[in-house]
Amino acid sequence: MNIIEKYSDKIKGILSGFDRIIINGYSRQLNNCRQFLFYMIQNGCNLVDFNSFAEEHTKSLCDHIDKLVAEQNRPTEFIMSSKVSKDEVARKIFQESPVEEGLVCCISSIEVCDTMTVKGNKKTKRLEVTRRSTKCKYYYLYMIDKDFGWMYLKIQTWFPFNVQIYLNGREYICRQLEKEGIQYERYNNSLIDIENIERAQEISDYLQNMDLTRKFDGLVSKYNNLLPRFEKHLGHGYFWTVFECEYATDIMFQTREDLANIFPSLVEKAFFTFKCDDIMSFFGRKLDPKFQGEVVSDARKRYQGFRIKHKMKSNQVKMYDKYSCLRIETTINDPYEFKILKETEKIIDHQVITSEKHWVPMGKSVANLYRYAEVSKATNFRYINALPLPVDKITPVKEIEKISKGLEVNGRHISGFNILNSETTKLLEILSSGDYVVNGITNKTLRCRIFKEEDFCSVSIRNKTTRLLNKLKHHGIVKKVNHSSKYYLTVNGRKIINSILLFKNIDLPNTFA
Numbered sequence: 001m002n003i004i005e006k007y008s009d010k011i012k013g014i015l016s017g018f019d020r021i022i023i024n025g026y027s028r029q030l031n032n033c034r035q036f037l038f039y040m041i042q043n044g045c046n047l048v049d050f051n052s053f054a055e056e057h058t059k060s061l062c063d064h065i066d067k068l069v070a071e072q073n074r075p076t077e078f079i080m081s082s083k084v085s086k087d088e089v090a091r092k093i094f095q096e097s098p099v100e101e102g103l104v105c106c107i108s109s110i111e112v113c114d115t116m117t118v119k120g121n122k123k124t125k126r127l128e129v130t131r132r133s134t135k136c137k138y139y140y141l142y143m144i145d146k147d148f149g150w151m152y153l154k155i156q157t158w159f160p161f162n163v164q165i166y167l168n169g170r171e172y173i174c175r176q177l178e179k180e181g182i183q184y185e186r187y188n189n190s191l192i193d194i195e196n197i198e199r200a201q202e203i204s205d206y207l208q209n210m211d212l213t214r215k216f217d218g219l220v221s222k223y224n225n226l227l228p229r230f231e232k233h234l235g236h237g238y239f240w241t242v243f244e245c246e247y248a249t250d251i252m253f254q255t256r257e258d259l260a261n262i263f264p265s266l267v268e269k270a271f272f273t274f275k276c277d278d279i280m281s282f283f284g285r286k287l288d289p290k291f292q293g294e295v296v297s298d299a300r301k302r303y304q305g306f307r308i309k310h311k312m313k314s315n316q317v318k319m320y321d322k323y324s325c326l327r328i329e330t331t332i333n334d335p336y337e338f339k340i341l342k343e344t345e346k347i348i349d350h351q352v353i354t355s356e357k358h359w360v361p362m363g364k365s366v367a368n369l370y371r372y373a374e375v376s377k378a379t380n381f382r383y384i385n386a387l388p389l390p391v392d393k394i395t396p397v398k399e400i401e402k403i404s405k406g407l408e409v410n411g412r413h414i415s416g417f418n419i420l421n422s423e424t425t426k427l428l429e430i431l432s433s434g435d436y437v438v439n440g441i442t443n444k445t446l447r448c449r450i451f452k453e454e455d456f457c458s459v460s461i462r463n464k465t466t467r468l469l470n471k472l473k474h475h476g477i478v479k480k481v482n483h484s485s486k487y488y489l490t491v492n493g494r495k496i497i498n499s500i501l502l503f504k505n506i507d508l509p510n511t512f513a
Helices: 033-042 047-071 086-096 169-180 197-207 212-223 227-234 256-260 263-273 276-282 366-386 394-404 422-431 435-439 443-450 459-474 491-511
Strands: 011-026 076-079 102-121 126-145 149-156 163-168 184-187 190-194 239-253 295-301 306-312 315-322 325-332 339-348 351-361 407-409 412-414 478-480 487-489
Touching (some): 033 047, 033 227, 076 086, 163 169, 163 212, 169 184, 169 190, 169 197, 212 239, 212 366, 239 256, 239 366, 263 306, 263 315, 276 366, 325 366, 394 491, 412 459, 443 459, 459 478, 487 491
Parallel strands (some): 076 102
Antiparallel strands (some): 011 163, 011 239, 126 149
């Protein structure tokens, strides 16, 4: 039983879908030194004339954007400090000068960027094309799109003229619900009540399979007048990649009070019970000795409420409350940690002989957005299923007393567990680890974890582990799969282990504090 099943009478519904999505667009050719040199040659530009060549491109782009903004009679703003939120400035302008659709405002700023340039090589004593980090002007074009609602287009005004697009999945859902006349209630960036949740989920699922490339190409071509020149000489426009992607599962409670009664307990229990291998299992990974990176849990109390976050390298899953919504959110910054099924072709003598599918590391292409959704949704629901259920203060004591007492089974005495014993704690932590959620527990896997320094292959250790598994089974902590050597944690078993670990990590230390 998970929190959705336990509190089904207090939950209106569940909505899963994209939250914030940041898409980067860049020209592969203009970001490559050799092909950038080719572009200069095609335009009849010598290396020594690069600055005037680049300035001409920049002036043409800036003049074009300024003209479009002026024609639409929208406000412009220049922001000096990076500490000022451009989104807040844009929303303030929108409140003062609202529009139903189209450009809201144009915000410009000077920011650090990675650019293409020409500079001298001290060794060769020659000019050459290279990359360098510097500062240049950026345009932020905030707009109300007919499909995506509130979004922005960010354009770099120096080579290689990279662009960035921000959109929001919840904003998209709201826009479509309004078109279909479906009533909903919104709090910030979360939907707390929807008249037709099933239809809202269908709309959300449609976004992950939408052809966004065509949409983005059309948007950029309107504001970047240099794009036809790039396509003429290089043959390609922008290549679209996912820079950052958030996928959220919102559990909508009936009232704020229903969620507030259990949420602090959920955060506390998740922080003290989830270990690094649990966090790895949420992302569909095993704890491997070859894994290089950090697995971190972090709990904080913000002015909005509590928040707990678990990180695996730069990817993360977090839980927080938004009014009456319990949100589980997965953020993917490094997709290469996950796999995607790709079709590869074997070509011999310019003919396709065979076509095979293989699981390969997932790339950042916007075409893989559907896979981002699959991975993130699976992560969210693994987290939901693993969440320790909030229990009252009496229940842990009863469960602890029950597991501590001995049992009589078929005339044989089965001893209880000493919960204050370090060996018992180690055993329970091993059983609750994420390694065994999918693959189950066997005699071999358990004794390898418990008896690391001993000869775990010996007959005596195997028999000892068998007796231990039998003890766990009779206490209702694990159950054996028929016609198999595998054991799995029972629902009650996970509840018992969570209660004991919480008792030792929270209640017991507080007793003597």
